[in-house]
Amino acid sequence: MTRNTPKAIIVIFGATGDLANRKLYPSLYRLYRNGKLSGNFAVVGVARRPLTNEEFRNNVKDSIAVFKDDLIDHEEFASHFHYNPFDAQHLSHYHDLDAFITKLDKIHDAGGNRLFYMAMAPNFFGPIAANLKSQGLTDNKGWSRLVIEKPFGRNFDTAQQLNEQIGQTFSEEQIYRIDHYLGKQMIQNIEIVRFANAMFEPLWNNQYIANVQITSSEILGVEERGRYYDESGALRDMVQNHILQMISLLAMEPPAKLHPDEVRYEKAKVLRSLRPLDESNVDQYFVRGQYGDGKMNGVQVDSYRSSNGVAENSNTETFVAGKFMIDNFRWAGVPFYIRTGKRMAKKSTEIVVQFKDLPINLYKDKGNVIDPNLLVIRVQPDEGITMHLNAKKTDYETLSTPITMHYDKSIAEEVESPEAYEVLLNDCLNGDSTSFVHSEEVSLSWNFVDQISKAWAAKKADFPNYASGTNGPKAADELLAADGFHWWDID
Ligand SMILES: NC(=O)C1=CN([C@@H]2O[C@H](COP(=O)(O)OP(=O)(O)OC[C@H]3O[C@@H](n4cnc5c(N)ncnc54)[C@H](OP(=O)(O)O)[C@@H]3O)[C@@H](O)[C@H]2O)C=CC1
Numbered sequence: 001m002t003r004n005t006p007k008a009i010i011v012i013f014g015a016t017g018d019l020a021n022r023k024l025y026p027s028l029y030r031l032y033r034n035g036k037l038s039g040n041f042a043v044v045g046v047a048r049r050p051l052t053n054e055e056f057r058n059n060v061k062d063s064i065a066v067f068k069d070d071l072i073d074h075e076e077f078a079s080h081f082h083y084n085p086f087d088a089q090h091l092s093h094y095h096d097l098d099a100f101i102t103k104l105d106k107i108h109d110a111g112g113n114r115l116f117y118m119a120m121a122p123n124f125f126g127p128i129a130a131n132l133k134s135q136g137l138t139d140n141k142g143w144s145r146l147v148i149e150k151p152f153g154r155n156f157d158t159a160q161q162l163n164e165q166i167g168q169t170f171s172e173e174q175i176y177r178i179d180h181y182l183g184k185q186m187i188q189n190i191e192i193v194r195f196a197n198a199m200f201e202p203l204w205n206n207q208y209i210a211n212v213q214i215t216s217s218e219i220l221g222v223e224e225r226g227r228y229y230d231e232s233g234a235l236r237d238m239v240q241n242h243i244l245q246m247i248s249l250l251a252m253e254p255p256a257k258l259h260p261d262e263v264r265y266e267k268a269k270v271l272r273s274l275r276p277l278d279e280s281n282v283d284q285y286f287v288r289g290q291y292g293d294g295k296m297n298g299v300q301v302d303s304y305r306s307s308n309g310v311a312e313n314s315n316t317e318t319f320v321a322g323k324f325m326i327d328n329f330r331w332a333g334v335p336f337y338i339r340t341g342k343r344m345a346k347k348s349t350e351i352v353v354q355f356k357d358l359p360i361n362l363y364k365d366k367g368n369v370i371d372p373n374l375l376v377i378r379v380q381p382d383e384g385i386t387m388h389l390n391a392k393k394t395d396y397e398t399l400s401t402p403i404t405m406h407y408d409k410s411i412a413e414e415v416e417s418p419e420a421y422e423v424l425l426n427d428c429l430n431g432d433s434t435s436f437v438h439s440e441e442v443s444l445s446w447n448f449v450d451q452i453s454k455a456w457a458a459k460k461a462d463f464p465n466y467a468s469g470t471n472g473p474k475a476a477d478e479l480l481a482a483d484g485f486h487w488w489d490i491d
C-alpha cells in the first residue's frame with residue numbers, strides 16, 4: 001500500500017553516530033526519493049559535538065552520496081535537516097531542544113508531531129525518556145513516539161527496568177522497539193507465505209514438518225565493535241532478538257486479524273510455549289563457539305581474541321547453534337534448529353522447512369533415495385523462495401531426481417527491495433507497530449535466553465573452537481545428527 005507519512009519532526013539522538021549515518025539518513029532519503037515522506041518533515045540532529053547546520057547537512061549529504069540522483073534532490077532533502085548541539089546529561093539542554101523543535105515545527109508546518117529516535121548507547125535510553133517528560137518535550141500538541149534501538153537490556157531484569165523507566169513517559173502504543181530483521185522483506189513475507197496460500201497452512205504442523213532450520217551467518221568478524229560485543233556475545237546479540245522473532249513468525253497461529261496487538265499476541269504465545277531450559281540441560285540443546293584465526297577468501301585473518309576491545313582470554317561466544325522445542329499442539333516434537341555466527345563461510349540468512357519423509361519409497365528398487373521436500377525462504381543476500389521437489393529424470397527409467405522451483409523476488413518484481421530501516425521508519429511514522437517488538441516479547445525472550453547465559457557463565461568454554469571461514473564448531477553438526485538430521489547448506 002502506498003502511504004504518505006504524516007507531518008512530523010524527527011528528533012535523532014546520536015545524530016553524529018554510525019547508525020544515523022549508515023542506516024537512518026540513507027533510509028530517510030529513500031523514503032523521500034520514493035515520495036513516501038510528507039513534505040512537512042524536519043529532522044533535528046542531536047549530539048554533543050558542536051556542528052553548524054551546514055556541517056551537519058554536509059554529513060547527511062555524504063551519507064546519501066551513494067544514491068546517484070540529481071544533486072538538487074540531495075540539497076533539497078538536506079535542507080530539512082537541522083542540528084542542535086546537546087548533551088543528554090545536561091537538563092537545561094532539554095529545555096533548549098524543546099524551544100528549537102517548537103520553532104522548527106512552525107517553519108516546516110510539521111503539525112506538532114514528534115518522533116524521538118534513540119540512536120545512542122543503551123544506558124541513555126531510560127534517562128533521556130524520563131527527561132523528555134520532565135522537561136516538557138512530550139507536551140506537544142500532536143502525537144509523540146519513541147523509537148528504541150537494540151540492545152533492549154542485557155537480561156530479563158535490566159529489560160524490565162528499562163520497560164518501567166520508559167513506561168513512565170510513553171505508553172506501550174507510543175514505544176517502537178526496533179528489531180531490524182522485522183523490516184526485511186522476506187521476514188515480512190513469512191506471514192504472507194503462510195497465511196495467504198492454501199497449500200502451506202494445512203501442512204504447517206508436526207504431522208508434516210520434520211524440522212525447521214534457521215541459519216544467519218556472517219563473514220565479518222567483530223571489526224570495530226569488540227568492546228560492545230565482548231560484553232554481549234552471539235546469544236544476546238542475535239538469538240534473543242532476531243532469531244527468536246523469526247521463530248515466532250514461523251510458529252505462530254494465524255492472528256484473528258492483521259492488527260498489531262493480535263499479531264504480537266500470537267507471537268508472544270509461541271515464546272510462552274518454548275520448552276524452558278535450565279543449567280542441567282542447556283548442553284543438550286545449545287552449543288557455543290568462538291572463531292580462531294583462519295583463511296577467508298584465501299586471506300589469513302586473526303582470531304576473535306586478537307580483536308580490539310576483546311579480552312585476551314575471552315569466554316564470549318561468536319557462534320551459537322541450538323534446538324528450540326515448542327511444546328504446543330501444533331509443534332510438539334518438531335525441533336527448530338538455529339545457528340548464527342561471525343566469520344563463517346558466507347553471509348546468508350536462510351530458513352529451511354524440512355517436510356517429513358513419505359511412508360514408503362516406491363522407487364527404492366530402482367536405487368533411488370527420495371530426498372525430503374524442502375521449502376527454503378531466502379532472506380539475504382538474495383531474496384526469494386525455493387521449493388525442493390522430486391521429479392522424473394529425463395530417461396527411459398522412472399528415476400526420481402531432486403529439482404528446485406525458484407522464486408527470485410528482485411527478478412520477479414523488477415524493483416529494488418526497500419532497506420529494513422526504510423520500512424520500519426515508514427511504519428513508525430505511520431503509527432503501525434506490527435513490525436516492532438512488544439514489551440512482553442522482550443521479557444519472554446530474555447527469560448528464555450537468561451537460562452543459557454547463566455549456564456554458560458558458570459562454565460568456561462574450550463575456545464577458540466572453529467576456524468574463521470568455516471561453518472562453526474563440529475558440535476553444531478552433532479546437535480542435529482543426534483536427532484537423525486543434518487544442516488541443509490543450500491547454495
Ligand atoms: N551502528 C549500528 O550498525 C547499530 C547500532 N545499534 C544501536 O544504535 C545505538 C547507536 O549506535 P552507534 O550509532 O553505533 O553508536 P555511535 O557510538 O557511533 O554513536 C553514538 C552517538 O551518541 C552521541 N552521544 C554520545 N554521548 C552523548 C551525550 N552525552 N549526549 C548526546 N549525544 C551523545 C554521539 O555523538 P557525540 O560524540 O557528538 O556526542 C554519537 O552521535 C546503540 O544503541 C547501538 O546498540 C543497533 C544496531 C546496529
Ligand SMILES: O=C1O[C@H](COP(=O)(O)O)[C@@H](O)[C@H](O)[C@H]1O
Nearest residue numbers: 150180216218237238242349380
Ligand atoms: O543486530 C545485529 O545484526 C547484525 C546482522 O544484521 P544483518 O542485517 O547484516 O544480517 C550483526 O552483524 C550485529 O552484530 C547485530 O548487532
